[in-house]
Amino acid sequence: MKKAIVLLSGGIDSATTAAYAISKNFEIYCLSFNYSQRHKIELECARKVALALNAKEHKIIELNLRSIGGSALTADIDVPKNRNVDKATSEIPITYVPARNLIFLSIAGAWAEVLGACDIFIGVTAVDFSGYPDCRPEFINSFEQTLNLGTKQGVENEQKFKIQTPLINLSKREIIELGTELGVDYSLTISCYDPDSQSKSCGKCDSCQIRHQAFLDAHIPDPTKYVKS
């Protein structure tokens, strides 16, 4: 079995991506980050997902992005609620974390090199991408080239690094359909930007709204525990 790194956040997309990598016969090494995000619940969810999927290893890297700030997810800025997420917008939201996927993929590249893995899976999607620039194929392709130019493995080996983005052209509904086929237990995952102390989702942030609508669209029961309003 070939080894693959899977970036695991504890949300729907990365859990589906991990299950997809397994379905393609990869042995998965999951990578998560304690980047001083607003809540640690997603790390607990990532742990449960890695365990449920029988990951070979799950590494959590400590990286204090709060000391850099600049996002509602890493600084003391309120998460927007009750926005109309259907409204098409090209605006990049305040929940954007500067260079997050670039940083995470770079560290994934380092671990892949040490493991001798060529494949790095990331659950980005360019469809429901919330306007994040680091979820676009242009960025992913450019990163792949940069990683191959800047590492020993990329320069010396015939086998180059490949950034695998199986969800890139899927909508959130299609992702949930795919994951359900693959047996992903979405009750282990969380999408909310602002859950309460009992790990219940707010139901009002962009991420909650997109998640709930996707379950409705897919005609699959939403297993999420929401705060009673």
Added chain:
Amino acid sequence: MKKAIVLLSGGIDSATTAAYAISKNFEIYCLSFNYSQRHKIELECARKVALALNAKEHKIIELNLRSIGGSALTADIDVPKNRNVDKATSEIPITYVPARNLIFLSIAGAWAEVLGACDIFIGVTAVDFSGYPDCRPEFINSFEQTLNLGTKQGVENEQKFKIQTPLINLSKREIIELGTELGVDYSLTISCYDPDSQSKSCGKCDSCQIRHQAFLDAHIPDPTKYVKS
């Protein structure tokens, strides 16, 4: 004055790069990493250099690369000593840290975005580059493109990020000559991969040998404190 991030390791190259950025009228924000490297002396040197150069800010990010390993600088692997560094070789040495510059530049990109700085200085050199793939212009150019594709600032602003590598075509001797002209106090810096507990350099690792030879070639007294052999 325009703001610039300068990656500062505590060695000769980054100190010279920082002085160069100042000479070009940048206000410098220095960035160092406590990446669980073999010794913390270089962070102390970076602090002294940032202070001496009157940096606007000096941020040290904690990032445990030892949990990834794969290098003599971040794992329990011996640093090679008394190698013939004059001998041309295309081999990448064991002191290579997987994806280090990629990771550091990515985090620098995040901070630059938060500060509204477009310029990121890094003291890489393709001449005495010790065979590291992440010191080559091909890598730097590709990274610059990736950063501009994956960040809000790169996508939305007319002013794109620029990775500045003023030393890229300089030999270590030329770097020391440039820094001396710019008033850099090299006694504040350290290059040794394996200094003793009194911050004295071993004199035998590749980095010590290259440093000492460069001072000899430049006819500038070497201020380094070496372990008595």
